[in-house]
Amino acid sequence: MSEKRKFGFETRMLHAGHIPDSYSGSRAVPIFQTAGYVFDSPEYAASLFELKQYGNIYTRISNPTTAVFEERIASLEGGTGALATASGQAAQLITMMTLMNPGDEFVASSHLYGGTYTQFEHTFKKLSIKVIFVDPTDIKHWEKAITPKTRLLYGETIGNPQGSVFDFEGVSALAKANSIPLVIDNTLASPYLCRPLEWGADIVLHSATKFLNGHGTSIAGVIVDSGKFDFSNYPAISSPSIPYHNLNFFETFGHYGFLMKARCETLRDTGASISPFNSFLLIQGLETLSLRMERHVSNALNVAKFLVDHPMVDWVNYPGLPDHPHYERTKKYLSKGAGSVFAFGLKTGNNSAREAGKKFIENLELFSHVANLGDCKSMVIHPASTTHQQLSDLELQRANVKPELIRLSIGLETTEDLLWDLEQAFHAISR
Amino acid sequence: MGLGTSLSCDISMNTRLSADERNKFQNSDIIRKILNGSRTIAIVGLSDKKERASNFVGSYLKSERYTIIPVNPLKQEILGEKCYSDLASIPAPVDVVDIFRRPEECVNIVKEAIAIKAKAVWMQLGIVNREAAELALQNGLLVVMDRCLKMEHGRYNGNLHWAGMNTEIITAKKVSRFI
Ligand SMILES: Cc1ncc(COP(=O)(O)O)c(C=O)c1O
Numbered sequence: 001m002s003e004k005r006k007f008g009f010e011t012r013m014l015h016a017g018h019i020p021d022s023y024s025g026s027r028a029v030p031i032f033q034t035a036g037y038v039f040d041s042p043e044y045a046a047s048l049f050e051l052k053q054y055g056n057i058y059t060r061i062s063n064p065t066t067a068v069f070e071e072r073i074a075s076l077e078g079g080t081g082a083l084a085t086a087s088g089q090a091a092q093l094i095t096m097m098t099l100m101n102p103g104d105e106f107v108a109s110s111h112l113y114g115g116t117y118t119q120f121e122h123t124f125k126k127l128s129i130k131v132i133f134v135d136p137t138d139i140k141h142w143e144k145a146i147t148p149k150t151r152l153l154y155g156e157t158i159g160n161p162q163g164s165v166f167d168f169e170g171v172s173a174l175a176k177a178n179s180i181p182l183v184i185d186n187t188l189a190s191p192y193l194c195r196p197l198e199w200g201a202d203i204v205l206h207s208a209t210k211f212l213n214g215h216g217t218s219i220a221g222v223i224v225d226s227g228k229f230d231f232s233n234y235p236a237i238s239s240p241s242i243p244y245h246n247l248n249f250f251e252t253f254g255h256y257g258f259l260m261k262a263r264c265e266t267l268r269d270t271g272a273s274i275s276p277f278n279s280f281l282l283i284q285g286l287e288t289l290s291l292r293m294e295r296h297v298s299n300a301l302n303v304a305k306f307l308v309d310h311p312m313v314d315w316v317n318y319p320g321l322p323d324h325p326h327y328e329r330t331k332k333y334l335s336k337g338a339g340s341v342f343a344f345g346l347k348t349g350n351n352s353a354r355e356a357g358k359k360f361i362e363n364l365e366l367f368s369h370v371a372n373l374g375d376c377k378s379m380v381i382h383p384a385s386t387t388h389q390q391l392s393d394l395e396l397q398r399a400n401v402k403p404e405l406i407r408l409s410i411g412l413e414t415t416e417d418l419l420w421d422l423e424q425a426f427h428a429i430s431r
Numbered sequence: 432m433g434l435g436t437s438l439s440c441d442i443s444m445n446t447r448l449s450a451d452e453r454n455k456f457q458n459s460d461i462i463r464k465i466l467n468g469s470r471t472i473a474i475v476g477l478s479d480k481k482e483r484a485s486n487f488v489g490s491y492l493k494s495e496r497y498t499i500i501p502v503n504p505l506k507q508e509i510l511g512e513k514c515y516s517d518l519a520s521i522p523a524p525v526d527v528v529d530i531f532r533r534p535e536e537c538v539n540i541v542k543e544a545i546a547i548k549a550k551a552v553w554m555q556l557g558i559v560n561r562e563a564a565e566l567a568l569q570n571g572l573l574v575v576m577d578r579c580l581k582m583e584h585g586r587y588n589g590n591l592h593w594a595g596m597n598t599e600i601i602t603a604k605k606v607s608r609f610i
Contacts, residue, residue, distance in 0.1 A: 012601065015601050016601055019600070019602055020603070022606045043494075044494065047494055052491055054591055055590065067592055071597055074595065074596070074597035080596065080597055081591075240482070245482050246482045251484050252483075259596070
């Protein structure tokens with residue numbers, strides 16, 4: 001057996017980060033449902049608190065079950081380490097609070113999940129961190145938005161509802177030229193379909209609530225660091241840490257500096273930690289990630305093709321279709337498939353699009369009407385009559401949410417049953 | 432000190448070394464051999480300031496039950512251990528010489544390490560001197576360069592795993608990495 005063997009993705013999905021323990025031999029990852037940990041000695045405790053020793057102090061900072069999830073996802077994304085959080089929103093907050101100080105700016109793609117958009121635009125204002133949104137489709141927009149205060153660039157692998165595929169090579173080259181990290185939300189692709197770190201991203205994060213968990217059982221997030229970004233002159237990471245007696249996280253922890261600071265300062269102080277039980281569910285979900293993603297993708301492609309050909313469908317934004325404007329990027333960055341979350345527009349003639357959308361959803365039998373995605377079960381939402389119902393048509397337009405827009409998250413059901421369900425709902429609204 | 436038998440491979444990290452040089456000077460077999468086979472580590476340039484990286488490494492190695500010997504001409508005692516002004520003054524055998532000095536000082540330190548018959552030299556993260564590394568190799572010493580002794584130990588014995596780091600150790604056998 002070769003000492004240097006690089007194990008495959010599926011093997012790492014099942015084994016990375018967990019070694020059966022010596023006292024029980026438990027094959028499944030045990031759930032360490034504990035808040036605290038007994039210290040070996042007062043000296044040992046002191047060295048833990050000073051970060052001179054690695055180990056568990058309190059589950060708000062680290063936990064043995066969670067560590068398995070963290071190491072496993074780091075392995076799957078090809079990173080140097082990972083930090084799990086209570087939610088995807090918390091993963092974003094912790095990343096940004098670790099990388100930025102009040103007065104700093106960052107540039108983000110405007111093709112973002114709505115909750116992220118709101119967090120960046122409104123909540124970050126309270127931290128005096130300014131976001132500049134750009135239309136991500138043209139690299140010139142990114143270039144123009146960068147100022148001396150810009151600390152990072154941010155985008156999603158697959159942006160919705162446009163189904164835009166991130167220009168990894170263009171934007172990562174720009175980030176490099178400006179000596180700032182590129183942070184990518186890889187939620188909609190999962191590391192099985194795309195590994196942004198291989199395309200020049202420096203930090204990847206996820207709403208682990210979605211495909212990583214896969215079964216819609218937990219809210220969770222995770223941050224993965226490539227370990228390759230040079231933080232030696234990056235103020236938020238290399239300046240002395242006052243709570244840790246002027247410790248310089250970059251000098252002391254090198255390529256772990258960002259993650260150690262994120263864990264030992266930002267996670268500790270915001271308290272947005274994951275529950276060990278949720279980590280267990282995520283570990284179990286990850287064991288089947290590749291199998292689920294393959295099926296998600298094949299079902300999604302079949303549904304997208306069905307919709308394209310349907311007379312009651314105006315448009316379909318699935319980047320896995322050859323006539324999507326980003327199909328070339330899909331082939332390059334998402335060669336195993338373009339995920340299973342996408343939007344399409346109902347052709348509603350003279351009827352109100354809002355009403356038609358509502359009626360369409362009401363008539364679906366198998367698609368669950370929920371504000372989630374990435375579940376094994378297929379899901380649907382009509383933003384104009386739910387999440388965005390308070391907005392006027394003009395405001396909807398500004399938010400890039402057309403009234404006829406329906407968003408699907410295609411699950412693992414029998415393909416023909418999904419097509420049947422959509423067909424019968426189309427039929428119901430055509431009457 | 433049993434650091435396990437598991438498979439291992441390269442961890443992604445910031446280093447200025449080429450792939451060939453990494454294989455030579457950051458080789459996981461050599462790193463494990465040093466970690467497993469050593470007891471006494473002389474730390475050249477160990478600082479008494481608590482926030483410095485060298486102090487972190489020294490206190491970590493001590494708590495992992497290695498014998499550390501500070502080499503610092505300006506101090507009497509660091510981390511409870513008597514300081515020596517240079518390697519030649521150390522009265523006991525030294526297994527590893529761990530270097531926290533500027534790259535240009537490394538050739539001389541390696542010469543001293545050869546003279547006291549140390550088994551290995553370890554140049555810490557950010558310290559690259561190819562001439563010093565080659566000199567040590569030619570004289571039969573094990574060499575690691577541009578890596579952190581604490582991090583590598585933490586990687587192979589599982590401590591770093593607690594911090595969510597990718598140890599790249601994959602095995603279905605019962606644990607042997609927890610010492
Ligand atoms: C792409 C994307 N990023 C982030 C989030 C936020 O994650 P969470 O709901 O786990 O906080 C979501 C949730 O829908 C998402 O779809």
